[in-house]
Amino acid sequence: MADPSSSRPAPGTIPTAPGVYRFRDAAGRVVYVGKAKSLRSRLSSYFQDPGALHPRTRQMVTTAASVEWTVVGTEVEALQLEYSWIKEYDPRFNIKYRDDKSYPYLAVTLNEEYPRVTVMRGAKKPGVRYFGPYAHAWAIRETVDQLMRVFPTRTCSAGVFKRHGQIGRPCLLGYIGKCSAPCVERVSAAE
Structure with missing residues (x-):
């Protein structure tokens, strides 16, 4: 398993704007897609004490080799982009949209x-x-x-x-x- 600190972006490089982020594994596959009001706040939460994370989140963070993000203008745009990326990449750690219920x-x-x-x-x-x-x-x-x-x-x-x-x-x-x-x-x- 990868060391979570190895995929952590350099301090101050993550914007505080709303956006959507993707964690990729060592093979380059997208393993998780998420959205945030503040990318810096949300992504920083993944790189705190791994013991404090939910077991599934901890497994996702340790599987990830890199993280990338896209800044958007509004939370609604983030929601739309997150949904389309989840449908496009079918990340293994995103379970929220795997059922038949989709956004209305x-x-x-x-x-x-x-x-x-x-x-x-x-x-x-x-x-x-x-x-x-x-x-x-x-x-x-x-x-x-x-x-x-x-x-x-x-x-x-x-x-x-x-x-x-x-x-x-x-x-x-x-x-x-x-x-x-x-x-x-x-x-x-x-x-």
Whole structure:
């Protein structure tokens, strides 16, 4: 196992800005990807007393031969870059994103005659415009709720849309003005 101090960057070389970092093993493989509000603070925590680290973190630090980082402008950018690097490199010490649950996105279905706004996770589909990722689905839902107060937008599934079109009555969101109710032709596809 490598000595953690051998992969430690020189003091003062790590920026205090937000960013994303990668630990690599001796073969150059990425073994861990992380993000930080302050790269200096976060990376310094890995090079303190190894006995104080969680066993899995200690194993990761002792496996690592080098660390590199990328400075970004905001924490949201760091979150996005971290997520994409984890998906790209599949580091062995990152377990957080290995399950099927992924970050949620705000999605607008442009491939439907009447586009709808929804929260989506997982693989991206063609004909859908994605915004995000977001750390929490509730944040997207609150955003959509606020948007719907100003711009009534369809959010229902294709089945609900079809059913309300057949019965000729809008859903509850259509009645309270949070949906433009294209299912009952209150708006045209062009609008």
